[in-house]
Ligand SMILES: NC(=O)C1=CN([C@@H]2O[C@H](COP(=O)(O)OP(=O)(O)OC[C@H]3O[C@@H](n4cnc5c(N)ncnc54)[C@H](O)[C@@H]3O)[C@@H](O)[C@H]2O)C=CC1
Ligand SMILES: N[C@@H](CC=O)C(=O)O
């Protein structure tokens with residue numbers, strides 16, 4: 001139940017504006033100002049009262065953000081929004097699991113102020129303690145924008161599917177990575193160029209390595225898994241790999257084999273625990289998720305009664321993300337309140353995800369090998385020794401193949417192998433031995449295969 005702090009009046013009779021203070025006026029913050037002004041009448045009708053901005057905080061007071069901030073209180077210290085008497089709800093759009101964002105959200109909840117945030121890092125890492133704080137104060141902590149931008153992912157998993165026993169959740173959870181890999185596949189443009197474009201479009205995190213190293217997707221996956229399985233997932237236990245290791249060759253081979261490569265978040269309930277992981281996957285090109293391109297995200301959920309569903313929409317950018325923040329504000333204005341993890345935070349323990357040695361997948365392997373007799377026999381012998389059986393193999397002499405060891409006539413060629421399902425522990429051991437073979441140059445590339 002929301003206390004009077006969300007407007008100071010009894011439910012049903014609320015007409016006074018909901019006064020909000022926004023910390024962070026970057027892509028999302030400026031987008032929120034534009035949306036609340038552009039859709040003022042719609043928002044007020046749906047919220048049951050106007051939502052007005054009274055105060056803001058950001059790093060640079062002088063920057064032109066394309067929005068009029070005159071008449072608003074400016075705080076140089078964002079944390080001051082938590083105690084500003086003209087602010088009913090604190091909107092945190094700064095980012096980061098620590099620092100000023102954490103301080104602001106903590107202080108606001110302790111002061112009995114509802115909080116709306118887009119900060120997945122903060123919720124993924126500190127969501128358990130923040131949920132307890134919010135519950136103790138009797139105020140909502142909302143974060144729809146934190147997962148998959150404009151897709152109502154939180155609401156779907158936590159509320160729409162509240163009655164079911166969910167068994168799987170995940171999908172394409174990072175717009176920047178999907179944008180980069182789509183552009184590399186479609187136009188062969190270099191990684192760095194496309195990343196710069198994603199940054200200019202406002203898709204990337206302040207430190208874009210958070211995107212390309214898979215951490216942002218892992219934050220979102222941990223949140224979704226926590227909601228789906230009823231307890232927060234210990235973020236450090238999520239297995240995370242990003243897209244830096246994906247070579248243009250892998251995109252070409254994936255196409256030749258009838259797949260596309262996507263950075264996926266996968267959380268599954270198993271009899272022996274919960275898997276929570278983010279890594280690139282080959283998915284069959286005909287699978288619906290393989291068609292989700294560019295900045296679009298896909299959230300896939302499976303439940304015992306509901307079966308499988310997939311939501312698709314823009315996962316990053318000003319408009320979609322601002323829409324999600326504003327929807328949370330409308331919920332706060334109406335007085336609706338749902339516990340952070342869908343159940344009481346009292347005594348909630350965290351889930352430790354299973355280690356990668358427990359994964360069980362099909363694998364795509366790409367080796368760079370000396371093109372000489374016996375190489376394939378050596379590689380397949382190692383796989384056989386570790387109980388890994390092969391489904392298919394591709395070896396292409398490439399026009400650009402060049403000798404790598406200085407010996408003319410013994411050029412390197414890529415060798416691609418696709419395995420049947422096998423335990424990752426066996427695959428890790430086999431790959432260690434394959435990498436040590438004299439005919440194998442450099443580290444093998446390994447990408448898991450998912451049915452999509
Ligand atoms: N950009 C996007 O598409 C999406 C972003 N998010 C999340 O929304 C949040 C904001 O992201 P963006 O708007 O993209 O970031 P941004 O980098 O464009 O904007 C951040 C804002 O915070 C301000 N700021 C930074 N440090 C500050 C400090 N110490 N004190 C006061 N203000 C400070 C900056 O001045 C800037 O106005 C992050 O948590 C991000 O993960 C969530 C979904 C999508
Ligand atoms: N950097 C993120 C922004 C949205 O969460 C992404 O690219 O998905």
Ligand code: NA
Nearest residue numbers: 144147149151
């Ligand atoms: Na969302």
